[in-house]
Amino acid sequence: MDKKICIAIDAMGGENAPYKNIEGISLFCKKYKKKDDYFFNIFGDENKINVELKKYNIPDKYFRIFHTKSTVSDDETPLTAVKTSKNSSMWNCVYSQVKSESDISLSAGNTGVLLVISRMILKTINGVSKPALAGLWPNMNGMNIVLDLGANIECDEKNLIEFSEMGSALHKSLFPNEKPKVALLNVGSEEIKGTETIKKAHSRLKEIGKNGDFIFNGYIEGNKITEGFSNVIVTDGFTGNIALKTAEGTAKFITDNLKISLKENLLSKFSLLFSYFSLKKFKEKLDPRKFNGAIFLGLNGPVVKSHGSTDSIGFHHSIDLCYNIVKGNLMSQIKDNLSHLNDNQI
Amino acid sequence: MDKKICIAIDAMGGENAPYKNIEGISLFCKKYKKKDDYFFNIFGDENKINVELKKYNIPDKYFRIFHTKSTVSDDETPLTAVKTSKNSSMWNCVYSQVKSESDISLSAGNTGVLLVISRMILKTINGVSKPALAGLWPNMNGMNIVLDLGANIECDEKNLIEFSEMGSALHKSLFPNEKPKVALLNVGSEEIKGTETIKKAHSRLKEIGKNGDFIFNGYIEGNKITEGFSNVIVTDGFTGNIALKTAEGTAKFITDNLKISLKENLLSKFSLLFSYFSLKKFKEKLDPRKFNGAIFLGLNGPVVKSHGSTDSIGFHHSIDLCYNIVKGNLMSQIKDNLSHLNDNQI
Numbered sequence: 001m002d003k004k005i006c007i008a009i010d011a012m013g014g015e016n017a018p019y020k021n022i023e024g025i026s027l028f029c030k031k032y033k034k035k036d037d038y039f040f041n042i043f044g045d046e047n048k049i050n051v052e053l054k055k056y057n058i059p060d061k062y063f064r065i066f067h068t069k070s071t072v073s074d075d076e077t078p079l080t081a082v083k084t085s086k087n088s089s090m091w092n093c094v095y096s097q098v099k100s101e102s103d104i105s106l107s108a109g110n111t112g113v114l115l116v117i118s119r120m121i122l123k124t125i126n127g128v129s130k131p132a133l134a135g136l137w138p139n140m141n142g143m144n145i146v147l148d149l150g151a152n153i154e155c156d157e158k159n160l161i162e163f164s165e166m167g168s169a170l171h172k173s174l175f176p177n178e179k180p181k182v183a184l185l186n187v188g189s190e191e192i193k194g195t196e197t198i199k200k201a202h203s204r205l206k207e208i209g210k211n212g213d214f215i216f217n218g219y220i221e222g223n224k225i226t227e228g229f230s231n232v233i234v235t236d237g238f239t240g241n242i243a244l245k246t247a248e249g250t251a252k253f254i255t256d257n258l259k260i261s262l263k264e265n266l267l268s269k270f271s272l273l274f275s276y277f278s279l280k281k282f283k284e285k286l287d288p289r290k291f292n293g294a295i296f297l298g299l300n301g302p303v304v305k306s307h308g309s310t311d312s313i314g315f316h317h318s319i320d321l322c323y324n325i326v327k328g329n330l331m332s333q334i335k336d337n338l339s340h341l342n343d344n345q346i
Numbered sequence: 347m348d349k350k351i352c353i354a355i356d357a358m359g360g361e362n363a364p365y366k367n368i369e370g371i372s373l374f375c376k377k378y379k380k381k382d383d384y385f386f387n388i389f390g391d392e393n394k395i396n397v398e399l400k401k402y403n404i405p406d407k408y409f410r411i412f413h414t415k416s417t418v419s420d421d422e423t424p425l426t427a428v429k430t431s432k433n434s435s436m437w438n439c440v441y442s443q444v445k446s447e448s449d450i451s452l453s454a455g456n457t458g459v460l461l462v463i464s465r466m467i468l469k470t471i472n473g474v475s476k477p478a479l480a481g482l483w484p485n486m487n488g489m490n491i492v493l494d495l496g497a498n499i500e501c502d503e504k505n506l507i508e509f510s511e512m513g514s515a516l517h518k519s520l521f522p523n524e525k526p527k528v529a530l531l532n533v534g535s536e537e538i539k540g541t542e543t544i545k546k547a548h549s550r551l552k553e554i555g556k557n558g559d560f561i562f563n564g565y566i567e568g569n570k571i572t573e574g575f576s577n578v579i580v581t582d583g584f585t586g587n588i589a590l591k592t593a594e595g596t597a598k599f600i601t602d603n604l605k606i607s608l609k610e611n612l613l614s615k616f617s618l619l620f621s622y623f624s625l626k627k628f629k630e631k632l633d634p635r636k637f638n639g640a641i642f643l644g645l646n647g648p649v650v651k652s653h654g655s656t657d658s659i660g661f662h663h664s665i666d667l668c669y670n671i672v673k674g675n676l677m678s679q680i681k682d683n684l685s686h687l688n689d690n691q692i
Contacts, residue, residue, distance in 0.1 A: 245568030
């Protein structure tokens with residue numbers, strides 16, 4: 001039998017933990033009930049976790065609990081947490097990768113603290129200047145990888161080039177049948193547009209794209225992200241964070257307005273009877289819980305951050321993401337891509 | 347009788363010009379048929395313009411045509427245009443403000459060229475370091491002003507502070523019953539978040555906000571732009587351009603998916619019969635043509651840029667925006683706000 005995919009779960013991170021975390025595990029187990037290739041290392045309050053695991057009848061063979069007394073609070077800042085978070089559920093969850101007990105770590109806890117301690121524990125891959133936070137973003141043909149989503153407020157061209165290679169590796173590991181197509185997020189598609197940093201990155205990526213790790217599509221504007229012509233969207237953490245949140249806010253604004261319109265009179269309410277299944281499918285397709293999970297790339301081990309406020313369905317999608325990242329050999333894909341980059345001497 | 351509001355129209359700019367431009371004027375005249383306080387200076391090919399004006403029976407008292415032979419092409423770059431655009435319809439349109447023939451200029455032509463020649467002709471207001479491009483962005487309670495949308499790729503804290511004052515002046519002139527509430531677009535709401543530039547701007551705006559031109563709400567994240575708690579959203583031109591276009595792309599992505607869902611089977615198509623008017627109202631409320639028109643702020647005269655690809659309805663909304671900007675005394679509001687800024691010595 002092949003080695004199982006070992007996912008380390010911080011059961012105490014996020015709103016409504018550990019309840020949604022364990023329910024998320026149960027949803028994952030139900031989905032993959034015919035498979036036997038995964039295992040959970042669960043970190044947190046053993047008593048609470050056990051009660052939940054029993055509630056969902058999750059068989060013993062799928063998990064091991066590592067009791068931890070302390071939890072990283074949402075109010076903790078990355079600075080103080082370096083000292084206080086040691087031996088917390090989050091710390092031990094990530095640390096289990098160093099001990100080779102786990103292949104990947106998942107937490108819905110404090111983002112800043114998770115980034116700092118992941119970096120401390122797992123260390124940055126040799127040759128990578130800055131790790132990045134990558135996310136999933138739907139497009140008309142499938143799924144984009146967008147990075148950086150906020151780990152690095154300021155980036156130089158070397159960072160943007162490394163993000164392109166790491167983002168392509170992530171796309172390849174999750175969607176092996178598609179070719180990664182990289183584009184740099186910019187204010188126009190012409191080569192003269194943008195900052196000096198982005199122009200330098202553009203000129204180097206035109207060369208690097210020839211090594212075959214990805215197709216380089218040049219610049220992309222914000223309104224083209226969802227078109228699907230490119231599927232790895234690269235930007236600095238400031239712009240990426242604002243673009244992602246603006247898209248989330250716009251989606252909510254439109255669907256809120258749609259709800260108001262469809263409930264405003266008897267006739268439109270009546271129409272919901274006939275459009276119920278279509279609207280349900282529409283809602284499901286664009287359900288943000290399906291894209292829950294930001295991936296911290298560039299460390300000697302993958303770490304996934306789930307939205308703190310998501311529910312068990314969202315958390316289960318993050319577990320699914322972890323499973324597919326390990327199955328798709330993300331770490332070796334990244335090392336492979338970065339080795340080509342070194343050949344090219346950025 | 348009060349002086350009329352004189353709007354200079356570049357009739358030759360944008361797709362399908364001058365047809366949509368003149369039809370836009372006719373739609374505006376229909377809307378304001380009971381008013382007599384406006385006048386158009388129309389720049390472009392006299393013959394073509396005359397044919398269109400007659401088609402819509404627009405009375406002579408509302409316009410004067412200024413014949414120009416040349417037009418700025420979409421392929422022109424700002425660099426070459428400085429020489430070649432002189433005496434084009436766009437140039438003469440903006441120049442009519444220097445001759446005090448017009449109060450405001452509107453063009454749907456080449457954006458880069460319009461920004462460069464407007465700056466050359468009208469000159470930057472004394473004390474303003476960089477003019478900015480501002481736009482309308484709907485929120486749950488009304489309308490935001492967002493700036494800069496791309497005129498300045500890199501900005502320092504002085505620019506961001508001036509944008510706050512000018513954006514507030516624009517908000518006051520368009521929505522006199524609301525208090526401008528400024529927020530700086532950032533990756534988090536805590537004071538420690540963001541770049542050094544944005545932190546410096548934040549600290550100065552906390553002081554400047556006390557002069558009463560606006561309420562300063564601190565930082566805003568991308569997902570809160572549409573909530574309406576703040577209504578003047580300030581950022582650099584790189585981030586603003588990407589945020590705006592990302593919102594446009596997301597809106598299109600969602601409505602495209604909604605259309606597909608509502609037409610996918612007979613039952614859902616049938617539901618459209620009952621929801622037709624509600625969906626129409628929903629579509630109308632969020633129709634991007636209603637927010638058409640970016641305002642170039644910080645020059646000694648206001649210039650509005652319409653989307654090049656909009657139709658006559660979109661162009662008519664830009665004319666309406668011009669009319670309301672002049673009616674709301676934008677220029678004196680800006681000078682008033684900036685004088686407070688000088689008192690504060692940024």
